[in-house]
Amino acid sequence: MDCREFCDQHLAFVDDTLAGIELVRMQRHIAECESCAKHDAKIRRALLLFRNLPSIEPSADFSRRLDVRLRECQKEQLASTQRSMKFGVIAATLASAVMLGYIGTTLYNQSGPPRDIVMAPVVATLPEPELTSITNSAPAIVASVSAGLTIWPAALFAEQVPVSFAHSQLELANFTR
Amino acid sequence: MADIVRKHVVTVEGQTVRERLQAMDDSAVVTAFLGGEERAFSELVTRYQTRLLNFVYRTIGDREKAEDLVQEVFIRVYRHLHRFDRSKKFSTWVYTIASNLAKNELRNRSRNPLVLFQTVQKNFQDEDRPLQFEDTTSRPDDMYRKRHLREIVEESVAKLPEHHRNVFVLRELEGKSYEEIAEITECNLGTVKSRLNRARNSFAEIIAPYVD
Numbered sequence: 482m483d484c485r486e487f488c489d490q491h492l493a494f495v496d497d498t499l500a501g502i503e504l505v506r507m508q509r510h511i512a513e514c515e516s517c518a519k520h521d522a523k524i525r526r527a528l529l530l531f532r533n534l535p536s537i538e539p540s541a542d543f544s545r546r547l548d549v550r551l552r553e554c555q556k557e558q559l560a561s562t563q564r565s566m567k568f569g570v571i572a573a574t575l576a577s578a579v580m581l582g583y584i585g586t587t588l589y590n591q592s593g594p595p596r597d598i599v600m601a602p603v604v605a606t607l608p609e610p611e612l613t614s615i616t617n618s619a620p621a622i623v624a625s626v627s628a629g630l631t632i633w634p635a636a637l638f639a640e641q642v643p644v645s646f647a648h649s650q651l652e653l654a655n656f657t658r
Numbered sequence: 659m660a661d662i663v664r665k666h667v668v669t670v671e672g673q674t675v676r677e678r679l680q681a682m683d684d685s686a687v688v689t690a691f692l693g694g695e696e697r698a699f700s701e702l703v704t705r706y707q708t709r710l711l712n713f714v715y716r717t718i719g720d721r722e723k724a725e726d727l728v729q730e731v732f733i734r735v736y737r738h739l740h741r742f743d744r745s746k747k748f749s750t751w752v753y754t755i756a757s758n759l760a761k762n763e764l765r766n767r768s769r770n771p772l773v774l775f776q777t778v779q780k781n782f783q784d785e786d787r788p789l790q791f792e793d794t795t796s797r798p799d800d801m802y803r804k805r806h807l808r809e810i811v812e813e814s815v816a817k818l819p820e821h822h823r824n825v826f827v828l829r830e831l832e833g834k835s836y837e838e839i840a841e842i843t844e845c846n847l848g849t850v851k852s853r854l855n856r857a858r859n860s861f862a863e864i865i866a867p868y869v870d
Contacts, residue, residue, distance in 0.1 A: 491855070492851055492854060492855045492858070495858070523862045523866055524858055524859070524862045526862075526869065527858070527861050527862035527865050527866070527869075528830055528858065528861075528862075530807070530811050530865065530869065531811055531815065531830050531831070531861065532830055532831070534716075534808060534811055534812070534831075535808065536708065536712055537708075537711060537712055537715055537721065538708060538711075539707050539708060539711055539725060539728070540725060543707065543725060543728075543729070544703075546729060547703065547729050547732055550729060550733055551699075551732070551733070551736055554733055554736055554737060558737070
């Protein structure tokens, strides 16, 4: 053990809280190191002086003064409790008055003949017609949009085919007549 | 006759309650007080008044002010005992209040030099007072030597920095454990040990020239 370690452990050494091995090492160091032995003696002697200081006692009127202050304190606490109780009573009275008023009004309203329920007029605007969704269009047109091709004339043409066909049949019939 | 008997019973009953309170630990006394037994508070005062007075006096160095502060401690305990966490030690709580009041007093003094001057004046007046705590059977020169030594020790303690002195007094005078001191001073354990070690070394250094 060196002197630095001795100083680090000195607090526990004086307070007698060191483990057995450490205690023996400290004692051995003191036996070997005169400087640390002096330091240890100086600390212990100083502490002994301090611990042996005579105890002082409270003065004769300490208890009387404390009693007076405690009684004042009791009074304050009592007054404070009464104040809060008063406030509580007032608050409870007000709350019950409001409650009774509300109940009375409700009962009075319920005791009369039933009236028609009049509701406030409702102002409503006609919603705008919804725009046709693109998905409702002809599938061919939709396909042409994404493909970038001009399929739609063909689709329109295809739609016209049955009409043209009927028309040509009509013409043929005219000819045969 | 019946009155006399009743009085006697009341007295005996009162004594029994006191004796019972004396036998209780702090926690039980606190419980008794909170349960409506007013005499329990007197028991707490009896247990702690001298200890707290010594602690505060050694910390601030002014006897009259120390008494005032100890009274304030008991007033605060009386007011707030219902809020005290009973899972903790009562003594630690009381010492925490006392320590905080002592710290505030020292802080106020450092802000107001006039108070410090008044304290010095009081100490001078104390010199003229008869000794109350000395062994009167001693010879005058012994008494003088003891008194002189006591003053030196007290002055040496007063020279310690406030936070060192607080820890030092709690440990060396009150015999508190490191853990309790940590709780009272609201420091961690390492800080307490470090402060105590420094306080011991400083105190020994200050007092050494007078006792060698």
